[in-house]
Amino acid sequence: MSPSPTVPRPALRHETVLLAVVVLEWLCFHALGPRFGTLENSFDLLRHSAEIGLLALAMTPVILTGGIDLSVGSLLGLCAVLFGKLWRDAGLDPAAAAGCTLVLGALAGGLNATLIAGLRLPPLIVTLGTYSLFRGLAEAITRGADTFTNFPSAFLFLGQERWLGLPTQAWLFAAVAIAVWLLVHRTTFGRACRAQGFAPEGARYAGLPAGRQLAAVYVLSGTIAALAAVIYTARLGQARADAGTGYELLAITAVVLGGTSIFGGRGSVHGTLLGVAALAILNNGLVHARQPREVAGLLTGALLLLALAAGTGPKLWAARRARATPPPSP
Numbered sequence: 001m002s003p004s005p006t007v008p009r010p011a012l013r014h015e016t017v018l019l020a021v022v023v024l025e026w027l028c029f030h031a032l033g034p035r036f037g038t039l040e041n042s043f044d045l046l047r048h049s050a051e052i053g054l055l056a057l058a059m060t061p062v063i064l065t066g067g068i069d070l071s072v073g074s075l076l077g078l079c080a081v082l083f084g085k086l087w088r089d090a091g092l093d094p095a096a097a098a099g100c101t102l103v104l105g106a107l108a109g110g111l112n113a114t115l116i117a118g119l120r121l122p123p124l125i126v127t128l129g130t131y132s133l134f135r136g137l138a139e140a141i142t143r144g145a146d147t148f149t150n151f152p153s154a155f156l157f158l159g160q161e162r163w164l165g166l167p168t169q170a171w172l173f174a175a176v177a178i179a180v181w182l183l184v185h186r187t188t189f190g191r192a193c194r195a196q197g198f199a200p201e202g203a204r205y206a207g208l209p210a211g212r213q214l215a216a217v218y219v220l221s222g223t224i225a226a227l228a229a230v231i232y233t234a235r236l237g238q239a240r241a242d243a244g245t246g247y248e249l250l251a252i253t254a255v256v257l258g259g260t261s262i263f264g265g266r267g268s269v270h271g272t273l274l275g276v277a278a279l280a281i282l283n284n285g286l287v288h289a290r291q292p293r294e295v296a297g298l299l300t301g302a303l304l305l306l307a308l309a310a311g312t313g314p315k316l317w318a319a320r321r322a323r324a325t326p327p328p329s330p
Contacts, residue, residue: 014259018274025281033288041284043167047159047235049280050169051076051228051244053273055251056258057180058224060272061217063255064184066197066264067123069218071112072225072251074134076244079105079229081138084148084239094155102226108134109222113215131248138241148239159234169231176224181269189213197264253300254279257307278303 030037055072062069079101086097108130115126158168184190192208200210233239258275260267282303283296 015268015271015274018258018271018278022274022277022281025278025285029281029285029288033285033290036285036288041288043162045280045284046170046173047167048284049276050167050173050235051232052247052250052254052279053173053276054176054224054228054231055247056254056272056276057176057269058221059251059255060180060258060260060267060269061184061190061193062123062221063252063260063262064190064193064197064264064267065214065217066200067116067214067217068127068252068262069112069123069221070127070248071108071130071134072221072228073244073247073249074131074138075105075108075222075225076229076232076247077241078108078134078138078141079226080233080239080243081141081148081241083230083233085141087151088148094152098230101230102223105226105229106219106223109219109225110215112222113218116218117211117215135241138243142241144241146241148233149237151233151237156234156237159231160237169235172227172231176227177269177273184269189216193217194265197261198266249304250279250300253304253307257303259307262308 026037035041055076058072059069082104083097083101086092086100087094090097092100112123112126112130115121116123157163158172161168163171184193192210192213195208196210196213229239229243232243236243254275255267255272256262256275257278258268258271258273260271279300282299286293286296286299
């Protein structure tokens, strides 16, 4: 009897290949732009990739469950505006305003969780709706023109200065990355997220609290998006309603580029971090190579399509081999 066809195993892990791509990117841009490899530019890379990185970390467990959150960029903008209102108009100090903003972000994530986990509505449709809702609320609060500025220097230290030799937000990003990595890779919650993404009905039959776990990943996503809003505001020194525009696409691209299946059930946080690094080096390197900004958008879209193709290629290959293999003789 001939052996049954199986999905071909790659010679190298996805993360290993992506790491090689990241190193190759860095070497190419270092050769094209003399200032690209400087220490100061490395700090700029860390500063400018912190918010996208946080959103990508938030998106990883969401996509592992087979879901999606298109609202994170809009929620970042809304939370930035709410932080500005709490500080300037409500008179809260920046620390208290930041704490309230995190709570509001969790509540916004809870709205997604209620509709998706409670009412069993499709995540794509729900988060597409809240994508417009959150951006619309930010525009309504600011009337499309109000900008919050003149934040105290102690708050701006979070996004513009260094602590222990590194940009301050890099330490916060590292702490969140470690926490999410432990959650996804070292807890039963992370294993349950994979199980739910791989086989939702099987996870329910196995007695897993699928509804609570699904709700938790969207609440976590909203909380981390609010933290990204605070860091974004500290880095730029201002809060506007259009903050975070397009960030959801970059976050999804980083996650999928890092090897997380868009269908759920498979992926890693360290892969996501490599995806964030690949996008950050690409965007920063093109600036130093004096390429138009549109080129970065084109290459980002191409990377997303290639990552999607790489994720589905082995399954298609296995299915084709299964059709081509003759049935075993009796």
